[in-house]
Amino acid sequence: MLTDSALSADERAAIDTVPRGLFIQGRWRTTAGTLPVFDPATGALLCEVADASPDDGLAALDAACAAQAEWAATAPRERSDLLMRVHRALLADTDRLALIATLEMGKPLAEARGEIAYAAEFFRWFAEEAVRLDGGYMPAPTGGSRFLVTRQPVGPSLLITPWNFPVAMGARKIAPALAAGCTCVVKPAEQTPLSMLALARVLADEGVPAGVVNVVTTADPAAVMTPLILDDRSRKLSFTGSTAVGKQLLAQCAHTVMRTSMELGGNAPLLVFDDADLDEAVEGALAAKMRNIGQACTAANRILVQRGVAEVFARRLAERMAALPMGRGTEPGVVVGPLIDAEAVAKVRRLVDDARARGATALIGATAADGPGTFYPATVLVDVPDDAELCRTEIFGPVAAIGVFDTEDEAVRRANDTPYGLVSYVFTENLRRGLRVCEALETGMVGLNQGVVSNPAAPFGGVKESGLGREGGPTGIDEFLETKYIGVRL
Numbered sequence: 001m002l003t004d005s006a007l008s009a010d011e012r013a014a015i016d017t018v019p020r021g022l023f024i025q026g027r028w029r030t031t032a033g034t035l036p037v038f039d040p041a042t043g044a045l046l047c048e049v050a051d052a053s054p055d056d057g058l059a060a061l062d063a064a065c066a067a068q069a070e071w072a073a074t075a076p077r078e079r080s081d082l083l084m085r086v087h088r089a090l091l092a093d094t095d096r097l098a099l100i101a102t103l104e105m106g107k108p109l110a111e112a113r114g115e116i117a118y119a120a121e122f123f124r125w126f127a128e129e130a131v132r133l134d135g136g137y138m139p140a141p142t143g144g145s146r147f148l149v150t151r152q153p154v155g156p157s158l159l160i161t162p163w164n165f166p167v168a169m170g171a172r173k174i175a176p177a178l179a180a181g182c183t184c185v186v187k188p189a190e191q192t193p194l195s196m197l198a199l200a201r202v203l204a205d206e207g208v209p210a211g212v213v214n215v216v217t218t219a220d221p222a223a224v225m226t227p228l229i230l231d232d233r234s235r236k237l238s239f240t241g242s243t244a245v246g247k248q249l250l251a252q253c254a255h256t257v258m259r260t261s262m263e264l265g266g267n268a269p270l271l272v273f274d275d276a277d278l279d280e281a282v283e284g285a286l287a288a289k290m291r292n293i294g295q296a297c298t299a300a301n302r303i304l305v306q307r308g309v310a311e312v313f314a315r316r317l318a319e320r321m322a323a324l325p326m327g328r329g330t331e332p333g334v335v336v337g338p339l340i341d342a343e344a345v346a347k348v349r350r351l352v353d354d355a356r357a358r359g360a361t362a363l364i365g366a367t368a369a370d371g372p373g374t375f376y377p378a379t380v381l382v383d384v385p386d387d388a389e390l391c392r393t394e395i396f397g398p399v400a401a402i403g404v405f406d407t408e409d410e411a412v413r414r415a416n417d418t419p420y421g422l423v424s425y426v427f428t429e430n431l432r433r434g435l436r437v438c439e440a441l442e443t444g445m446v447g448l449n450q451g452v453v454s455n456p457a458a459p460f461g462g463v464k465e466s467g468l469g470r471e472g473g474p475t476g477i478d479e480f481l482e483t484k485y486i487g488v489r490l
Contacts, residue, residue, distance in 0.1 A: 006039070006042050006044035007039075007044060007046070007103075008330075010099070011099065011103055011330065014096050014099045014100050014103070015046050015047055015100065015103065015194070017096065017100075017198070018047070018049075018100060018194045018197050018198050018201075019197050019198075019200070019201055020047065020048065020049045020050060020197070021049075021050045022050045022052055022056055022060070022214075022215065022216050022217065023197065023200040023201075023204070023213070023214055023215040024056070024059050024060045024063050024214050024215075024216070025059075025063040025066075025210050025211050025214070026204065026209070026210025026211060027210070029050065029056070029059075030050060031050040031051055031052060031053065031056060032053075033050075033051035033053075033219075034048035034049065034050065034051050035048060035049050035050070035051040035190060035193065035217055035218065035219045036048050037049060037104055037191075037192075037193060037194055038104075039103050039104065039106075040105070040106040040337075040338040040339065040340055040341060040373060040374045041106050041327075041328040041329060041330075041337060041338045041372075041373045041374075041375075042328065042372050042373055043372050043373065046103055046104060046194070047194070049193050049194070049197065049217050050217055051217065051218055051219050051220075052216040052217060052218040052224050053218075053223075053224070054223055054224055054227055056216055056218075056224070057185070057187075057216050057218075057224040057225065057227060057228050058227060058228070058231075060185045060214035060215075060216050060228075061156065061185055061214075061228050061231060061233060061234060063183075063210070063211035063214050064156040064157075064183040064184060064185050064211060064212075064214055065156050065183070065233050066211055067183045067209060067210065067211030067212050068153075068155055068156050068182070068183045070209070071153075071178075071181055071182075071183050071209065071212050072152070072153045072181040072182075073181075074181065076130045076131045076133065077130075077131055079127075079130045079178060079179055079181065080127045080128070080130040080131045080179070081127070082127075082178070082206060082207055082208065083123045083124070083126055083127035083130065083175060083178060083179060084123070084124060084127040085206040085207065086120075086123045086175075086202060086203060086206045086208075087120045087121070087123040087124040087127065088120075089202050089205065089206050090116055090119060090120035090123065090171075090199075090202060091116070091117065091120050093116075093202065094113055094116045094117065095113070096198075097112075097116050097167060097195070097198055097199075098112035098113040098115070098116050099112070099330070100194050100195055100198055101115060101116070101166055101167055101192075101195050102329040102330055102337075103194075103329075103330070104166070104191070104192045104193075104194045104195065105163060105164070105166055105191070105192050105195075105340065106293070106329055106337040106338040106339070106340065106374075107292055107293060107329050107337050108329040108334045108335055108336075108337050109329055109330055111291070111292060111329075112329070115165055115167055115168045116167060116168075118165075118168045118171075118454070118456070119167040119168040119170070119171035119172075119199075120171070121456040122168070122171040122172050122175040122176075122456045122472065123171060123175045124456075125175070125456040125457055125472070125476075126175040126176045126178070126179040126476070126477060127175075127179065129176070129179050129474070129476070129477045130178075130179035130180075130477075133151055133180075133477070133481070134151070135148070135149045135150040135151060136148075136149035137149070140487075144489065144490060145487055145488055145489045145490060146487075146488040146490060147485060147486075147487060147488075148485070148486040148487075148488055149483060149484070149485050149486075150483075150484050150486065151481040151482065151483055151484070152181075152481065152482050152484055153180050153181035153182045153480060153481065153482075154180070154182055154235045154236045154259055154479075154480050154481060154482055155182060155183075155233075155234075155235035155236065156182065156183050156184070156185070156233060156234055156235055156236070157173075157177050157182045157183070157184045157185075157234075157235065157236035157237070157238060157480060158184070158185050158187070158225065158228055158229065158234050158236065158237045158238070159173040159174065159177065159184050159185070159186045159187070159238050160186075160187045160221070160225065160237070160238070160239045160240070160241065160249075161173065161186065161187070161188050161189060161196065161240055162189050162240045162241050163188075163189035163190075163191040163192040163340055164292055164295045164296060164297075164340070165292070165296075166188060166189065166192035166194075166195035166196060167195045167196075167198075167199055169240050170186060170188065170195070170196050170199055171199070172456070172460075172471050172472060172476075173186070173238045173240075173471070174186065174199075174203070174213060176471070176476045176477045176479065176480050177236075177238075177480050178208070178212065178213070179477055179480075180477050180480035180481050181480075182236065182480045183211060183212045183213070183214075184212070184213055184214070185214045185215075185216060185228060185234075186200075186213065186214065186215045186216070187215075187216055187217075187218065187221060187224065187225055188215070188217060190217070190218065190219050190221065191340055191341065193217040196215055196217070197215060197217065200213060200215045226252060229249065229252045229253060229255075229258070230252060230255055230256065231256075232256045234256070234258060235258060235259060236258065236259045236260075236261075236479075236480060237249060237253055237258055237259070237260050237261070238260070238261040238469075238471075238479065239260070239261070239262055239263070239264075240263040240264075240297075241263075241264065242264065242265050243264040243265040243420070243465050243466070246262045246264040246265075246467070249262075250262065259479070259482075260468060260469070261461075261467075261468060261469035261470075261471065261479045262467040262468045262469065263297070263460070263461060263462070263466075263467045263469075263471060264297075264420075264422075264462070264465060264466050264467040265297060265394050265420055265422070265465070265466060266297040266298060266299075266301065266394060266420050266422030266423060266462065266466055267301045267302065267391075267392070267393075267394060267418045267420040267422075268288070268298060268299060268300050268301050268302070268422060268423045268424055268425065268443075269300075269301070269302045269303075269304055269414070269415035269418075269424045269425070269441075270284075270285055270288055270289075270300040270302070270303045270304070270424070270425040270426075270427075270451075271304050271305075271405075271411050271415060271424070271425065271426050271427065271428075271437065272285070272303070272304070272305040272306065272309065272313055272427045273306050273408070273411075273426075273427065273428040273430070273433065274306040274307075274308040274309045275428055275429045275430050275433075276309070276427035276428050276429060276449075277427070277429060277449075278309060278312065278313060278316065280427065280449055281313065281427040282313065282316050282317050282320060283451070284425060284427060284447070284449065284450055284451030285300060285303060285313075285317055285400065285425075285427075285451060286317065286320055286321065286451065287450075287451030287452050288300035288425050288447070288451035288452070289303075289321075289398070289400050289451075290321070290324065290335065290336070290378070290398060291451075291452065293336055293337050293338075293339065293397070293398050294395060294396060294397045294398040294399065295339065295340065295344070295396050295397065297394070297422055297423075297466075298422065298423045298445075298452075298453065298454060299394075299395070299396070300400070300425060300451070301390070301391075301394060301395055301401070302384075302391055302401060302403065302414075302415075303317075303400055303401060303402045303403070304402075304403050304404070304405050304411055304414060304415065305402060305403070305404060305405070306404075306405055306406070306411070307404050307405070307406055310382075310402070310404045313402075314363060314380065314382045314402050315363070317380060317400060317402075318363040318364050318380040321364060321365075321378040321379075321380055321398070321400065322364045322365075322378065324336050324378050326369070326375060326377055326378070328373070336375075336377065336378050336398055337375075338373045338374045338375045339374045339375070339376055339396075339397055340374070341374055342374050344374065344396060344397065345368055345374045345375070345376050345397075347396070347397075348368075348376050348395060348396070348397035348399060349368050349376070350389075351388075351389055351390040351393060351395055351397075351399070352366050352379060352381065352390070352399060354388060354389045354390065355381055355384050355385075355388040355389070355390050355401065356381070358385050358387060358388050359383055359385055360381040360382065360383050360384040360385070360388060360401070361381065361382050361383055362379060362380070362381055363380040363381070363382060364377075364378065364379060364380050365377040365378050365379030365380065365398075365399070366379045366381070376397050376398060376399075377398070378398045378400075379398060379399040379400065380399075380400045380402065381399065381400065381401050381402060382402045383402075383403070383404075384401040384402060384403045385403070386403065386414065386417070388401070391403075392418070408433065408436070408437065411437070412437060412440045412441065415441055416440075416441065416442045418464075419464055419465040420462070420464060420465050420466045421442045421443045421444060421462050421463040421464035421465070421466045422443060422444060422445065422461075422462035422466035422467070423443050423444065423445040423446065423447065423453055423462070424441045424443040424445075424446050424447070425446070425447040425448075425450075425451060426438060426441070426446060426447070426448050426449070427449055428449070434448050434449070442463060442464065443462060443463065443466075444460075444461045444462040444463045444466065444467075444470075445458075445460065445461075445462070455472070456472045456473075457472065457473055458472055458473045459471070459472060459473035459474070459475050459476065460472045460473070460476075
């Protein structure tokens with residue numbers, strides 16, 4: 001393990017701007033224990049932050065509950081203006097926040113800057129939604145009374161965010177919660193707490209009232225969050241993470257019938273038909289596969305190519321991926337940064353070895369890198385059989401697994417042959433085929449001739465075991481609102 005002396009002066013300065021305590025009731029709170037945070041590219045210790053206990057978690061919920069009524073009564077325009085200030089502050093602070101995200105998560109700086117812009121856009125989008133909460137008024141069908149329909153904040157919300165987009169996933173949950181009038185307790189991933197702590201400081205600096213947003217960092221999320229989930233004062237849980245953990249949380253939420261939003265695992269198919277624009281398909285596959293070093297729930301997991309173009313597509317994709325520079329995310333031009341930790345590298349290695357043992361061939365990569373840091377090179381596998389483990393498991397790494405299909409029906413059947421249903425991608429120049437296939441695919445999102453679907457103005461979420469509810473878009477704020485009907489007798 002390297003010490004923090006491995007950091008440059010600029011990197012050390014960025015890390016030193018981040019508060020190290022829990023953020024509860026508008027104050028930074030120290031703890032007896034600490035949680036170490038490492039740079040996955042070098043193994044260097046970045047710093048140590050507070051490690052919350054169950055009592056600290058309950059204190060955060062107490063603060064959110066105490067602030068709920070006043071925050072819900074705040075004028076929508078006031079909430080909107082605050083979120084717009086946060087939007088502007090994030091954009092103005094992009095370089096510092098991006099460097100923090102790169103250091104603790106590993107993604108290249110260019111991608112981290114894009115994540116900050118993405119996060120900022122959630123605050124702008126939901127600033128606009130905050131002043132557009134609607135309801136209804138209508139006569140009863142039988143006359144004599146009126147139906148008044150209004151929408152109110154769900155109440156104190158628990159927000160659990162992942163490590164792969166440590167700023168944007170926080171923004172995607174916090175912004176609609178605040179816009180709707182909900183207070184919250186945020187628990188970031190233990191690998192990447194710094195970005196959320198930095199975001200909490202921005203929120204506080206821009207005027208979020210004490211207790212409205214509370215952040216608890218912990219090495220033991222189950223011990224800290226379970227009591228909060230089982231507490232009947234908590235009225236909403238929004239979770240992004242694995243399907244296995246999501247199922248456990250859903251079982252816990254059943255105790256109080258808590259509202260839930262679940263953005264869980266994926267197994268995204270990417271279909272390339274023989275009439276596709278191959279330049280467009282290769283670029284789209286590269287974007288869908290290599291965003292965030294493949295560590296994204298939207299990453300293309302199974303690339304299925306029609307037989308007539310399979311060989312040329314695989315060769316061209318391999319050429320592009322082989323040319324991607326690998327290294328520490330802070331180095332100029334780097335595209336392939338480290339995976340989040342050694343466990344992630346071991347998983348990718350196991351999946352690649354299994355596929356090769358079952359008959360797949362590696363065109364490039366397939367060997368873990370030597371030296372410090374948790375790196376795995378860009379890899380392209382061809383002739384991947386459907387029984388390979390990586391066809392059933394999220395790879396979460398820079399591995400493009402290519403299989404071949406013959407007919408449209410076969411492509412759709414194989415694409416849907418998974419319990420997951422987050423996103424899929426289709427490349428074809430035939431409009432009728434494109435629409436047929438998009439409608440037939442069992443996923444919550446489809447990219448037609450594009451490899452990136454995420455947009456704050458669009459509803460993000462999946463079906464089947466990929467989750468419940470939607471984040472972003474016109475429906476994103478609905479997850480934090482309850483509909484109330486008032487019958488009025490005339």
